[in-house]
Amino acid sequence: MVKVEVKYTKLFINNEWVDAVSKKTFPTINPHDETVIAEVAEGDKADVDIAVAAAKKAFHRYSPWRILDASGRGLLMLKLADLIESQAKYLAELETLDCGKPVKTAEEEFYYSATVLRYYAGKADKILGNTIPADGEVMSMTIKEPVGVCAQIIPWNYPIPMMSWKIAPALAAGCTIIVKPAEQTPLTALAVAALIKEAGFPPGVVNIIPGYGPTAGAALTHHPDVDKVAFTGSTEVGKIILGAASAVNLKRVTLELGGKSPLVVFNDADVEKAAQIAHGAAFANGGQCCCAGTRTYVQSGIYDQFVAKAAEIAAKRSVGNPFDDVEQGPQIDQDMYSKVLGYIEAGKAGGAKCVVGGDKLGDKGYYIKPTVFADVKDDMKIAKEEIFGPVQSILKFETFEEIVDRANDTNYGLGAGVITNDITLAMSFAKYVRAGSVWINIYDHVTSQTPFGGFKDSGIGRELGEDGINQYLETKTITLALPKVPQF
Incomplete structure (x- = not known):
């Protein structure tokens, strides 16, 4: 077995590595031989509250993140993509250790994830509204704004590709994020968190909270300061999340769920x-x-x-x-x-x-x-x-x-x-x-440009492509009264 160094096992909040408030940890298991790889900090409601507060502060209108030019967001994302590629071999070995994916496949997935980041980096300064020929003596227009603080719950089968599908459009739109990786596969999300900090993203923009669905996940989906939830996983859990997302406030929801294709x-x-x-x-x-x-x-x-x-x-x-x-x-x-x-x-x-x-x-x-x-x-x-x-x-x-x-x-x-x-x-x-x-005459060919999501019980909304970034934007209509047209 290849020896892989596990560098990060704590929570990542506000660009800092911290223990869980409870000091609890949980084991992540090597599926090849059923041994414990490492003990990882176990986030729960108390930690979610801290992470959401950090994300909310980072979303404030005068924060470094909100006043950053849209093109600046894109440049940070491009730097993150480069860093992921530079660490692809190590990250792939860590992924293989944690989820049992063949190491060659895992390395390909990190390069693919970098392409998703680059695709949305290019969209960051191309988020456009419209002018509207509204009736009456007015001028109307729409502008697009980030939806706000986003909870993103990641599955274990494609940990980093699914993370890239979620963080890339959210960052391009200008949102702030709390990621909950699957409890089976937390290690690579934490390793990428270190690269997010290295790339120069301001504190609070991306936070990573390992933990379990019924505790950390539920705290995120019920939190009143979370504006959107994105989840990939089973239909059964998706239905629970959909209910939780409307329990306190009406969160925007994207769900990519099961299939029987x-x-x-x-x-x-x-x-x-x-x-x-x-x-x-x-x-x-x-x-x-x-x-x-x-x-x-x-x-x-x-x-x-x-x-x-x-x-x-x-x-x-x-x-x-x-x-x-x-x-x-x-x-x-x-x-x-x-x-x-x-x-x-x-x-x-x-x-x-x-x-x-x-x-x-x-x-x-x-x-x-x-x-x-x-x-x-x-x-x-x-x-x-x-x-x-x-x-x-x-x-x-x-x-x-x-x-x-x-x-x-x-x-x-x-x-x-x-x-x-x-x-x-x-x-x-x-x-x-x-x-x-x-x-x-092909199957499962999914690229950064092609929207992905399901009909019926397979989900709500789409990820990737133009549809993907629209899931993280609100449309605001602005109407301005004009002087009455003089009569001649």
Whole structure:
């Protein structure tokens, strides 16, 4: 195992490292071997109150942050992006230690996160209002203003990409922030906090409070001085946050939640290529992806051939120590490990055919064999519920009309994919499927420029792209009376 130095374990408030008021800590666990990496300061309501006060002070109209030119905000963000890239190797190793992500993948994610910061840095001085030809002897215009103090609750599956999705548009807009990283993966958020300070952001602009959802998270979502909450995670927790956000004041809310995304493969597809795309859609990040294409629908003409190829690819997928050259590391923790194994048993018991995998891997660490089920029916548990692990369900279909209805027969609507050489067929599917992102002959291609979010129970609002920064802006209409037009 690579030796990685853990430099930061305290709370980051007002550009200072501090213990929790309670002095409590919690362990963060290495999912590779189940050992304790470090003890991290455990924030709760008392710490949230201090962090929110710091963010509120930093948002005051005469603060260094608020009087900074918009282009100045962009320059600070560009410096942060450069610092993240300069530390990408160390940050990736820290991420791998904390969440089990293959180290090469983790390093790519830090470079990607820097691109998100640069994209929004370029938008900081391009936030524009409008002039409006309003009725009457008036001049009307709109201006855009930052929404205020923002609570941002980050998931454990993509800790720094999801942090960048949230802090980048908020900083570009001029907001101040309290980040609560997932309790499973707090270390890289704290390491990036040190870079935020080094980049020169004023005190209180970004604060990092590790802790648990029912304590630190709840304190943030209920706090009367928090103006907006952004959350990525499960639909169940998202519903709790939505309720909490309206309990004291009406906070603005962005929610990126769960999914059970369909990937549809038509008869004219190249089976080898389609199976590779579908494999990536289902197994990327160990299946720990909200928009994972885990419902693989294959048209009957190529179904058997596709199943054989999918099983062959999954059987060759390398799983092991994430510091080695592998495609898949361990699942995040004991709870998710047990949950995924439970779904695998439910698939077997429900009558699906397990064609590869179907069990844990080894006796130490949270490793699961890549698993492919064939002959899956729509009413099976593994076809209806989000598994969040390395499990692919392959279902058969006959007609276009049938598959659109089946793809939409879910409470989720985060992503969808289609593989076909018929562009009319592909665009028709894209038109009728109810999902926030639709990928054609590719899957899960998400860039800084492309809005991302879900329909139905998959969320509210969008992140990335132009939509992403609009989530952190209020529109103010200003109307000025003009002198009455003289009569000639």
